[in-house]
Amino acid sequence: MMKKLAIFFLFFAVNAAAQTKGVVKDSLTGSPIAYVSIWVENENIGTTSEENGEFHIATNDKNKNLIFSALGYKKKISKVSESQLVNLSPLAYDLDEITINNKKEKRQLEIGKTKNAIAEAFDNGPRMDAKFFPYYPEYKKTRWIQKAIILTDSKIDDATIKLHLYDVDENGFPGNELLTKDYIVTIKKGVTRSEIDLSDFNLEMPKKGIFVVFEKLLIKKNKVEKTITDFNTNITKIQTTYAPLVLYNAVERDFLFSFSGGRWLKRTKEEINPFSGSKTVYEPSVTLILTN
Numbered sequence: 628m629m630k631k632l633a634i635f636f637l638f639f640a641v642n643a644a645a646q647t648k649g650v651v652k653d654s655l656t657g658s659p660i661a662y663v664s665i666w667v668e669n670e671n672i673g674t675t676s677e678e679n680g681e682f683h684i685a686t687n688d689k690n691k692n693l694i695f696s697a698l699g700y701k702k703k704i705s706k707v708s709e710s711q712l713v714n715l716s717p718l719a720y721d722l723d724e725i726t727i728n729n730k731k732e733k734r735q736l737e738i739g740k741t742k743n744a745i746a747e748a749f750d751n752g753p754r755m756d757a758k759f760f761p762y763y764p765e766y767k768k769t770r771w772i773q774k775a776i777i778l779t780d781s782k783i784d785d786a787t788i789k790l791h792l793y794d795v796d797e798n799g800f801p802g803n804e805l806l807t808k809d810y811i812v813t814i815k816k817g818v819t820r821s822e823i824d825l826s827d828f829n830l831e832m833p834k835k836g837i838f839v840v841f842e843k844l845l846i847k848k849n850k851v852e853k854t855i856t857d858f859n860t861n862i863t864k865i866q867t868t869y870a871p872l873v874l875y876n877a878v879e880r881d882f883l884f885s886f887s888g889g890r891w892l893k894r895t896k897e898e899i900n901p902f903s904g905s906k907t908v909y910e911p912s913v914t915l916i917l918t919n
Contacts, residue, residue, distance in 0.1 A: 645687050647707050650680045651695060654714035660697055662789060662809055662844060663715070666753070668692040668704065669888040673753030675844045694889035698809045704889075736769040737776075739839075739914040741876040746912050748780040748872040753845060755886040756875075757793070757801055757838040758913045766917060772830040774916035775823045777812075777841055781871035782851045784816040788871060790823060791840040794833050800891050801838040801884055805830060812841075814871045822916075832917060838884065839913050845869050875909040883908045 651663045659680025666673040667686050676682040684693065689708035696702045700715035739760055775790065790810040796802030805828075812823055843849075849869045856863045882895045896908045 646683045646685055647687050647693075647710060648681070648683050649711045649713060651676045651682065651697075651713045651715060652680055653700075654716045660700070660715060662811065662846075663695055663697040663700075664842065666694045666887075666889040668694055669890070671752065671754055671887045673845065673887075675842075675846050677846050696889075698804060698806060734769050734919045735773070736766070736917045737914050738766075738917060741878055741912075743876050743878065746778055746874040746876060747909070748874050749909065750868050750872050751843070753843065753887070755791075755840050755842050756909075756911055757840045757884040757886070757891075758911045759795075759836060759838050759884070760832075760915055761836040762832055762834050766832050769917040769919050770832050771826075771918050772828075772832055772837075772915055773824070773826050773918040775825060775839055776914045776916065777821050777823070778818070778874035778912040779814050779821060779871040780818045780874060781814050781816050782868075783849070783870045786814045786816075786849050786870035787844050787846075788812050788814060788873075789842040789844055791838075791842060792825075792830070793838040793840065795835040795838070800893070801840070801886075805833075805837070811844075818874075826918075837915075839911075839915065840886070841873055841911060841913070843869055843873075874912040876912050877905075877907040878910055879906050880908050880910065883910055 651660045652658060653660055661676060661678040661680065663676040664673065665676065665682055665684055667684065668691065672685055674682050674684045686707060689706065691707050692704050693707055693710050694702065694704050695713055695715060697715060699718055701718055703713060703715055705713055739758065790812055792805040793801035794803050794805060812821060814821055851868045851870050853866045854863060855866050880896070882893050883899065885892050885894050896906065899908055
């Protein structure tokens with residue numbers, strides 16, 4: 628399936644003294660909220676709350692803002708100095724009517740395949756990169772989203788990652804989330820092709836297209852530590868990454884949408900690779916299965 632696999636790591640050295648600790652809870656029930664995305668506003672510094680709602684983030688600047696977001700809750704911006712206990716307010720959703728189709732015939736169409744069969748694995752830290760799937764008229768006969776397929780490389784078994792689906796806003800950016808609750812995906816060890824069943828969400832392929840995003844969960848369960856010795860100085864350090872690594876494909880595209888610092892950024896190929904004359908950018912190795 629993959630002819631070549633190149634691994635690129637971005638390691639993070641975090642000074643424990645420069646961290647802010649806190650806990651995120653439901654404002655109505657007082658229950659801890661797991662897997663909340665937490666960002667330093669306008670900076671590529673982020674983390675994820677643990678299953679007990681606790682978090683550590685690499686800043687202690689009391690004047691900076693932290694952005695807290697989780698599906699099913701209102702987004703909240705809080706000063707670092709006021710973030711030891713953060714309460715998120717639940718959102719109320721209007722549920723769409725679900726139509727049951729008893730037609731026995733089943734058609735399937737896999738979309739999003741790239742011409743480049745080479746997959747490369749990157750550790751992009753807290754940043755999230757989106758893959759855009761445009762809509763085409765031929766999807767009319769297979770307009771329901773059945774599965775998402777992602778290629779990953781994990782050093783540990785049962786690593787977890789979060790799936791996001793977004794519609795397209797009036798400026799062409801990722802807009803509203805199409806899921807009403809967190810979808811946590813468990814990834815097996817090694818280089819794997821994981822199929823995620825989305826049929827229960829009754830999602831129709833939007834006429835303006837859809838963005839698919841996988842969010843790295845920066846939690847203890849996913850932490851991978853490796854001891855590295857500098858042979859010139861004989862100094863030993865602990866390098867930390869978080870599993871799994873998402874595989875990427877090089878594609879000919881002028882830009883890529885990335886989420887960092889609590890907002891979406893449109894990153895051009897010149898910004899991504901300033902010293903390269905290549906016409907390509909790297910986007911996540913994700914495909915969708917459509918069905919009737």
